[in-house]
Amino acid sequence: MPQLSFISKEPINKGWSCDKKYCVTTAEGVKYLLRVTPEEKSADRADMFRMLQRVAALGVSMCKPVEFGKCDEGVYTIQTWVDGKDAKEVIPFLKESEQYTYGLEAGRILKVIHSIPAPENQPDWEPRFNAKINHKIKMYNECPIKFDGAENIIEYIKSNRHLLANRPQSFQHGDYHIGNMMIENNKIVIIDFDRYDFGDPWEEFNRIVWCAQASHIFASGIINGYFDNKVPFEF
Structure with a gap:
């Protein structure tokens, strides 16, 4: 107890x-x-x-x-206890400059989270993510519902698999987006690490679409804050 x-x-x-x-x-x-x-x-x-x-x-x-x-x-x-409000209920209604500032803060926080390295025995990222890709493509091929252009998407994915080689790995929040952030005393507070993992830190941006849906300015701030306004071409 x-x-x-x-x-x-x-x-x-x-x-x-x-x-x-x-x-x-x-x-x-x-x-x-x-x-x-x-x-x-x-x-x-x-x-x-x-x-x-x-x-x-x-x-x-x-x-x-x-x-x-x-x-x-x-x-x-x-x-x-976080005595604040859900970020998704606050940020979209602020001035654009304030939305961007909160985005910068969220991006810098994510960079700190990623400073924790993955365990030394962590399997390489390339085979791990390729296995995930293979599973998703198999699921689509076995699904009776198809959509126009899927073949082009799958071919694009296959032709860019080489970009997975030699990627670094770190601790990941696992579900980093505006829905898992709160505003307390005018500061971003990160919650819900339930899906934490170890992997390519850039994979963490796979949920930024939900931030962009709430505020594209906030989403831009996250990227610029993470990369200190020096976003690499590879990203």
């Missing part, structure tokens, strides 16, 4: 994970995020807690890990 004691526990019905989530409050009035994970996922959550500690130690603005342990339902994780 948690070492911290709480006087109230309110369920949170957001997100897609299997965790039960609660906003809990101590007798001193301090709020925390409590997540309860089924036993079968407990090993994953232990690893995630350790990685969150490494990320938080870098000074990343995030939902910080506080406590981890076992409970009757599996395992629990306690994290700091």
Whole structure:
């Protein structure tokens, strides 16, 4: 059971994970995020807690890990409570200059997250991602629904597989987009590392389309912030 004691526990019905989530409050009035994970996922959550500690130690603005342990339902994780608003509900309605500034901040945070290297025994990126490509193409070929131009897309992918060779790998947030960011005290706070992984850091931009849908200016800021306004041609 948690070492911290709480006087109230309110369920949170957001997100897609299997965790039960609660906003809990101590007798001193301090709020925390409590997540309860089924036993079968407990090993994953232990690893995630350790990685969150490494990320938080870098000074990343995030939902910080506080406590981890076992409970009757599996395992629990306690994290700091973010008393803010969802970024996707705030950023699109700001001045363009403010949207861009938040984007720069989000890009710089992502660069810090990627400073954590992948384990030395991590398989090379080229065969890993090629396997994913092969699986996706196989799924499409076996699907009865087709669309015009698919052959051109598949051929383009195949002809550019060589770009996967010798790519670096790092820690990845795994789901980095505006839906997993909050605004607290006029600062970006990163949440939900549930899909963390290790791989090509540039793969992390595969969800930037959701940022662009909310604010293309914010999305541009993320890229420029990440690359310190020196976006390489290869990217």
